[in-house]
Amino acid sequence: MSASAVRVLIVDDESSIRCSLVNYLEDRGCTVVSAESAEEAIEMLETEPVDVAIVDIRLPGMDGNGLILAAHEMLPSLKFIVYTGSVAYRLPPALAEIGAGTDYVFQKPLPDLKVLLEAVNRLATEGAALA
Amino acid sequence: MTVHIESETPSAHGSDSEGQRESAHEHGTAIEAPPPAPEPQSGGQLARPHVPAEVVAKWQRVVDLMARTVRVPAGLIMRVVPPQIEVFVSSRTEGNPYDKGERADLGTGLYCETVMARRAQLLVPHAMKDPQWSHNPDIDLGMIFYLGFPVQWPDQSVFGTICILDSRENPDAIEYVELLTEFKEIIESDLAGLSMECDRRRVEDELQEAQNTLEARVAERTASLTNAVDDLQRELSERRRPEVTQDLRHLLEHMIDSMPSTLVAVDGRGCVTHWNRHAEECLSVPTTHAEGQPIEKVFPTVSPHLVQVKDALRERRAQSARRTESYVDREKRYHDVMVYPLVGDGIEGAVVRVDDVTERVRLEDMMIQSEKMMSVGGLAAGMAHEINNPLAGIMQNAQVVLDRACTDLPMNLEVARELGLDMDLLSAYFERREITSMLESVRKSGRRAAKIVQNMLDFSRKSNTQFAYHDLGELLDKTVELAATDYELKQSNLFRRIEIVRDYDSTLPKINCERMKLQQVILNLLKNGAQAMCEEDAPPKTPRFILRTARDQQTARIEVEDNGPGMGEDIRRRVFEPFFTTREVGKGAGLGLSVSYYIVTENHGGTMTVTSSPGHGARFIIRLPLEGRS
Numbered sequence: 077m078s079a080s081a082v083r084v085l086i087v088d089d090e091s092s093i094r095c096s097l098v099n100y101l102e103d104r105g106c107t108v109v110s111a112e113s114a115e116e117a118i119e120m121l122e123t124e125p126v127d128v129a130i131v132d133i134r135l136p137g138m139d140g141n142g143l144i145l146a147a148h149e150m151l152p153s154l155k156f157i158v159y160t161g162s163v164a165y166r167l168p169p170a171l172a173e174i175g176a177g178t179d180y181v182f183q184k185p186l187p188d189l190k191v192l193l194e195a196v197n198r199l200a201t202e203g204a205a206l207a
Numbered sequence: 208m209t210v211h212i213e214s215e216t217p218s219a220h221g222s223d224s225e226g227q228r229e230s231a232h233e234h235g236t237a238i239e240a241p242p243p244a245p246e247p248q249s250g251g252q253l254a255r256p257h258v259p260a261e262v263v264a265k266w267q268r269v270v271d272l273m274a275r276t277v278r279v280p281a282g283l284i285m286r287v288v289p290p291q292i293e294v295f296v297s298s299r300t301e302g303n304p305y306d307k308g309e310r311a312d313l314g315t316g317l318y319c320e321t322v323m324a325r326r327a328q329l330l331v332p333h334a335m336k337d338p339q340w341s342h343n344p345d346i347d348l349g350m351i352f353y354l355g356f357p358v359q360w361p362d363q364s365v366f367g368t369i370c371i372l373d374s375r376e377n378p379d380a381i382e383y384v385e386l387l388t389e390f391k392e393i394i395e396s397d398l399a400g401l402s403m404e405c406d407r408r409r410v411e412d413e414l415q416e417a418q419n420t421l422e423a424r425v426a427e428r429t430a431s432l433t434n435a436v437d438d439l440q441r442e443l444s445e446r447r448r449p450e451v452t453q454d455l456r457h458l459l460e461h462m463i464d465s466m467p468s469t470l471v472a473v474d475g476r477g478c479v480t481h482w483n484r485h486a487e488e489c490l491s492v493p494t495t496h497a498e499g500q501p502i503e504k505v506f507p508t509v510s511p512h513l514v515q516v517k518d519a520l521r522e523r524r525a526q527s528a529r530r531t532e533s534y535v536d537r538e539k540r541y542h543d544v545m546v547y548p549l550v551g552d553g554i555e556g557a558v559v560r561v562d563d564v565t566e567r568v569r570l571e572d573m574m575i576q577s578e579k580m581m582s583v584g585g586l587a588a589g590m591a592h593e594i595n596n597p598l599a600g601i602m603q604n605a606q607v608v609l610d611r612a613c614t615d616l617p618m619n620l621e622v623a624r625e626l627g628l629d630m631d632l633l634s635a636y637f638e639r640r641e642i643t644s645m646l647e648s649v650r651k652s653g654r655r656a657a658k659i660v661q662n663m664l665d666f667s668r669k670s671n672t673q674f675a676y677h678d679l680g681e682l683l684d685k686t687v688e689l690a691a692t693d694y695e696l697k698q699s700n701l702f703r704r705i706e707i708v709r710d711y712d713s714t715l716p717k718i719n720c721e722r723m724k725l726q727q728v729i730l731n732l733l734k735n736g737a738q739a740m741c742e743e744d745a746p747p748k749t750p751r752f753i754l755r756t757a758r759d760q761q762t763a764r765i766e767v768e769d770n771g772p773g774m775g776e777d778i779r780r781r782v783f784e785p786f787f788t789t790r791e792v793g794k795g796a797g798l799g800l801s802v803s804y805y806i807v808t809e810n811h812g813g814t815m816t817v818t819s820s821p822g823h824g825a826r827f828i829i830r831l832p833l834e835g836r837s
């Protein structure tokens with residue numbers, strides 16, 4: 077992978093969703109790691125460099141909202157995308173405060189994953205510009 | 208209306224406080240002789256009406272005005288809340304140390320206590336100069352001048368006081384006694400109004416309850432009453448005192464005629480001996496024709512229940528059949544049929560009582576139905592999550608597989624080269640074997656499923672009830688999709704066969720409406736139309752809806768037209784009536800159109816009409832104001 081490849085972390089407990097996302101983003105040149113739970117993701121963040129995390133909300137153990145708050149503590153520059161199947165999801169104010177935006181909340185199923193790829197790229201360039 | 212229960216008894220005080228209050232009696236400067244002091248309300252709990260906010264607001268203005276006019280820092284309305292007294296309203300004036308809601312214990316020698324105990328006004332010009340008052344709690348707040356009046360409920364029990372206080376001796380204030388009395392009377396007349404209202408409601412409740420009991424009793428007594436009629440009649444006729452017999456007979460017959468039930472008495476062979484007025488009216492059979500006839504001949508509703516009549520006669524036990532179905536003018540109706548045996552010396556016979564309970568049955572069915580709908584709403588959100596996740600798995604994987612079969616992804620070419628695979632050949636194979644198009648159709652089906660879930664959610668979501676601007680054509684199309692997924696219609700595969708013609712006015716502006724409710728209206732029309740078009744006797748060859756939107760001066764017009772059997776004038780006139788249905792109970796509550804009518808006219812300020820004739824379909828027309836609800 078080239079040094080400029082966007083590094084993405086995917087957290088979803090449903091393997092068919094997780095694996096297809098990994099494959100899709102890898103095909104498009106991203107460097108992707110994935111985790112099945114928030115706990116695993118946090119462990120991973122200690123060693124893996126990541127620019128953007130795509131997070132499912134309903135997870136076994138800690139949920140996606142908790143993960144985002146914890147991960148932000150660890151890596152303030154990390155960007156987040158919420159990808160959830162829950163139709164009633166509203167971005168909690170605590171997440172909005174740390175910069176998570178409603179533009180980056182997506183509802184499953186997405187008719188085309190391109191939308192997610194574009195969001196990842198947008199967030200990555202935003203982060204790079206700030207750095 | 209909430210009714211607050213307040214005990215009016217300022218009891219639970221030690222004898223000390225009683226003593227204090229007693230002595231206060233003697234030393235207060237009373238301007239008036241106390242009235243023949245009624246004892247403070249003893250024991251028991253009185254239901255006191257709640258003082259509503261608008262009255263409190265008015266009282267606030269009263270005390271403000273009072274304090275300002277008399278030029279004192281504090282004007283108060285106090286309320287007893289045993290064992291305390293509460294500042295109920297406090298004037299918004301400078302230097303007022305009393306806050307609304309503040310409470311003080313009774314029995315501590317407050318000015319107001321004396322006023323309440325004696326039910327007379329009290330003037331304390333200068334507390335420091337009066338040994339009786341020089342140690343009262345209000346002095347701590349600097350309030351040495353006091354003028355107060357008791358405030359009483361219409362039954363003379365104490366509400367509290369109205370009073371003014373000042374930090375200096377205030378000779379002017381005394382001039383205002385008359386004015387303050389006026390204020391006191393305003394407050395008391397409000398209290399009288401409140402208790403009247405409260406009493407009225409209580410009486411209404413009691414009346415209702417009495418009526419319920421009465422009805423139950425009437426039901427119980429019906430049988431014995433009819434027995435009594437027969438007993439009396441026989442007895443009296445035996446005694447041959449025609450004038451008494453006549454009077455009594457009239458009275459009793461009158462009573463039985465006034466019953467809101469169909470009451471029929473039969474003899475031991477099942478022939479009619481009595482036939483009350485309700486029976487005459489409901490069955491359109493005059494008493495003269497009915498009497499002496501076998502009951503099943505003149506009372507078809509009862510014929511399926513002859514067994515019960517016979518059983519009642521034979522076993523001398525009451526029999527009943529509830530919610531029995533029968534058709535009256537092709538309309539299904541429900542009845543409760545009860546048979547009471549006549550018990551008396553040497554009498555054989557029974558009373559049959561029939562009540563029409565159709566409306567009640569329909570209401571119950573409707574309630575069950577709407578309860579079901581409610582729970583569906585809640586389920587839908589949870590279900591959507593369960594469906595959306597696997598759906599994402601299916602759609603995403605299909606997309607990635609498609610991606611990996613195409614020739615323009617560098618990564619694909621790289622792997623193909625490593626394996627020595629001809630990518631163009633591979634993709635030609637995929638085309639020929641239609642793998643690509645099949646995967647596309649997996650994605651397409653997925654998208655459709657997702658849309659169905661979304662539609663269902665939008666429709667069931669309770670929060671979605673605000674007015675907003677919507678394109679009527681879009682709204683119609685969405686509803687058609689929704690109808691296609693409607694379980695009932697789907698089950699009989701109705702909707703798929705129906706052709707849909709759209710005639711939308713593209714220049715029509717968006718309309719301010721409650722989308723979900725309007726969708727409910729359209730859905731009702733589509734369901735009714737589909738049901739009508741697919742009726743068994745004469746289904747049209749090609750069932751067809753024509754959906755139109757158009758502009759009509761200051762209104763937007765929506766039309767839903769079908770080419771089903773239509774309806775005759777007699778039905779057409781009644782379709783918007785609640786509970787009017789030509790369908791079986793359980794299948795149709797007869798509420799669809801009446802609810803729709805309500806939504807269009809009441810919620811949206813529009814109109815709803817129908818044109819139809821037998822054999823020529825039906826056209827429902829909705830007009831909504833272009834400017835939205837005014």
Ligand SMILES: Nc1ncnc2c1ncn2[C@@H]1O[C@H](COP(=O)(O)OP(=O)(O)O)[C@@H](O)[C@H]1O
Nearest residue numbers: 735736739782788789795796797798799800825
């Ligand atoms: N499109 C239509 N064609 C013919 N008759 C109709 C049509 N729509 C409604 N009706 C008549 O109006 C009645 C009342 O309809 P509705 O209020 O929806 O109650 P329900 O569908 O439960 O009977 C129906 O029973 C039917 O007789």
Ligand SMILES: [Mg+2]
Nearest residue numbers: 735795799800
């Ligand atoms: Mg209907």
